[in-house]
Amino acid sequence: MLAREMTPSPAVAPETRGLAQDEPVEARWLRRHSGLVRFTHWVNALCFIFLLMSGLQIFNAHPALYVGAQSEFEHPTISITAKRADHGIKGETMIFGHAIDTTGVLGVSTTGGQVTPRAFPSWSTIPSYQDLATGRLWHFFFAWMLVLNGLAYLVFGFASRHFRRDLLPSTAELRHIGADIVAHLRLRFPRGEAAKRYNVLQQLAYLAVVFVLFPLVVLTGLTMSPGIDTAVPQLLSLFGGRQTARLIHFLATCGLVTFVIVHLAMVLVSGVWNNIRSMVTGWYDLRTEPR
């Protein structure tokens, strides 16, 4: 649907009063996103936030990750714990044997004015207080929603050729990737004709999110279920055991969080309202100055 230029009917067109008299309407407004992509995008964003925050709640119940089928409690690959310190307690994050003092955010943080031992802080979890049972309720509810929504998006994406047309970079585009990276770093964004398509970096990021990170998170999530392991034991071999699956689930989530941060920064610097309007209503203003 991306890059299909149309003359908007008055009923759906956004404000056009600002247009100069002699400008043709169709040169300005681009029907950028199809309804299904817009709908599934926002459902996905909602699910992602709930899954992330309830996931951190679940992580807090045993804030340590391991490689293999089982937990070698003395040797976690990653752990976030509270340690005794000279003055009270300190938060310590261990990553591959390196200890980092993360007091204040990870391991030890302030909850309701009280210094509390807690892996992820209260403001980052659902519910905000320690409650694994409720965290699981939220998590599995939104996991189902994310999966059903994601399937609808995938079916549509293939059937409508959205993936091939809009997300798959052409070889010519790939060859220009160097120039694109430089332009991005200088916060120069495509305008006019070039702005009608996702640029290569965008395409690659979306492809990674849609076809690598989300599938990884979903499959490793399923691998943590003893029921699913019984039905599909191949998942255990694929990911190297239940605890490795839990580790990958966490790391892929870190990848998604990184994506979302960059994604939001890009939305912000390349014309917030135009971007958001296009993702809500479908209409993209080709003449908006990115700022």
Add this chain to the structure above:
Amino acid sequence: MRNVSMKPKAPHRRGFLSAALSFFALSLSACDRLSSEPRARSVLDAASSLSYRVQRLLLGAHRLAPEYGETDISPVFRANGSTDPQDDEYLDLADREFADWKLKVDGLVEHELSLSLDDLRALPARTQITRHDCVEGWSCIGKWTGVPLAEILSRAGVKSQARYVVFHCADTLNDGSLGDDPESIRYYESIDLADAAHPQTILAYEMNGKKLDIAHGAPLRLRLERQLGYKMAKYVMRIELVRSFAGLHGGKGGYWEDRGYEWYAGI
């Protein structure tokens, strides 16, 4: 008042940020409130019923949970929940090495049973090396030997009205959330008849080739390999067949279920 006639200012960045933060804080406290609202919980819980149905479909009756090798057995198998029950009745039994302990089987059965450890050992046994997954997120691998629950149930004869198998345990575990009423703090669990008939569903009296120790549930514990650890009742005293668990304890079918955890713990 001097500003009234002035043009509205462009949205201030600081204002936007603090508005976003307040919105975030409000949403968080809304989530907290929803979390303890029974109707909201039952909406969220619909996902759990869906998981149960889908997993039952995928699993069928007899698919076995993965089994591991001797070399995979965890050097340290973490014990969770009750690890040293202080209930008088239990302490007496433990003092005499469970020589007077009897497993009672009653409820919706043709013949009530009362079985000693020797009786159980004389029944057909199954040994399995399996992964134990705690709801908290960790896993340990152990070797378990015991009687398939199906053996016991076939001797008792399950009446056709029965739908669940309830395990009544010797330990009280008080996390403080439901008060001190002895009824609410006694451990119990329940499973459906499909899981009860599963070949890996055993009542274990041995762990890693030795007599089951107290920390892991002596003299007898349930192994339910396709679900999480909290389903696997330790210190089992009595097995009751019921049509519904609504009248038992908190009515949700288990100690942790009464405290908000899902009854179906296959995920």
